[in-house]
Amino acid sequence: MIDLHCHFLPGIDDGPELLAEAVALAEAAVANGITASALTPHVHPRRYPNTRTTLQHEFAAFRQALQDRAIPLKVFLAGEVRLSPESLELFLADDVPFYGEVDGYRIVLLEFPHEMIPVGSQQFVSKLLDMKIRPLIAHPERNKSVMNEPERIRPFVDMGCWLQVTSGSLAGHFGKPARKIALQLLEDELVWVVATDAHNLSARPPDLAEGRDVVAELMGPRLARRMVLERPARILGIDPATLEACR
Numbered sequence: 001m002i003d004l005h006c007h008f009l010p011g012i013d014d015g016p017e018l019l020a021e022a023v024a025l026a027e028a029a030v031a032n033g034i035t036a037s038a039l040t041p042h043v044h045p046r047r048y049p050n051t052r053t054t055l056q057h058e059f060a061a062f063r064q065a066l067q068d069r070a071i072p073l074k075v076f077l078a079g080e081v082r083l084s085p086e087s088l089e090l091f092l093a094d095d096v097p098f099y100g101e102v103d104g105y106r107i108v109l110l111e112f113p114h115e116m117i118p119v120g121s122q123q124f125v126s127k128l129l130d131m132k133i134r135p136l137i138a139h140p141e142r143n144k145s146v147m148n149e150p151e152r153i154r155p156f157v158d159m160g161c162w163l164q165v166t167s168g169s170l171a172g173h174f175g176k177p178a179r180k181i182a183l184q185l186l187e188d189e190l191v192w193v194v195a196t197d198a199h200n201l202s203a204r205p206p207d208l209a210e211g212r213d214v215v216a217e218l219m220g221p222r223l224a225r226r227m228v229l230e231r232p233a234r235i236l237g238i239d240p241a242t243l244e245a246c247r
């Protein structure tokens with residue numbers, strides 16, 4: 001499996017503080033059946049002022065630490081970009097960490113504020129699409145507006161956004177309302193990928209298998225495989241067969 005959303009880089013955001021904790025997260029991911037993880041530190045200009053440039057050094061050091069310990073997890077650098085006027089500046093300056101490119105569009109993990117979908121969000125997304133950037137919207141099932149009114153996310157899908165639902169939401173770890181919305185989005189065929197959004201081993205571990213199993217049970221194993229392997233591989237521009245081979 002490939003995890004497109006996790007916070008493993010130490011000392012960067014609200015993920016692990018220490019390298020040892022970060023390495024333990026990577027080991028847990030491998031034990032869960034994850035062969036590649038896109039690391040997505042918060043890119044939130046006021047709270048976590050990370051950019052593609054500033055993250056390069058920490059990313060290279062962490063990748064080296066995994067290699068030194070022979071941990072068979074392939075890592076990629078991306079970022080979870082908070083929708084805000086300041087982050088639009090970062091997009092314009094081309095200093096946002098993207099995944100890869102699919103059909104001429106660079107793919108970015110985009111996070112709405114948890115409490116709402118701000119006024120102007122559709123214009124923001126439209127501007128990104130004009131710039132040939134396709135948002136993968138992070139965990140819509142945990143957004144208060146979407147929880148109250150699930151149809152509010154549909155216009156973004158109609159515009160061309162993809163949706164990432166959290167594995168733990170499908171499994172019920174974020175409460176009943178988030179689970180209900182996650183299942184509804186799944187049944188409405190609005191979900192593009194499932195990812196962990198892992199932060200730590202205690203409360204938010206890198207468990208992608210549990211979400212995959214929920215998808216497999218409800219929608220069949222083929223769609224589950226698409227959501228945790230084939231689509232993530234395409235987004236990262238890698239061949240899943242090479243990952244299987246390196247295990």
Ligand SMILES: [Fe+2]
Pocket residue numbers: 005006007080138197
């Ligand atoms: Fe996240």
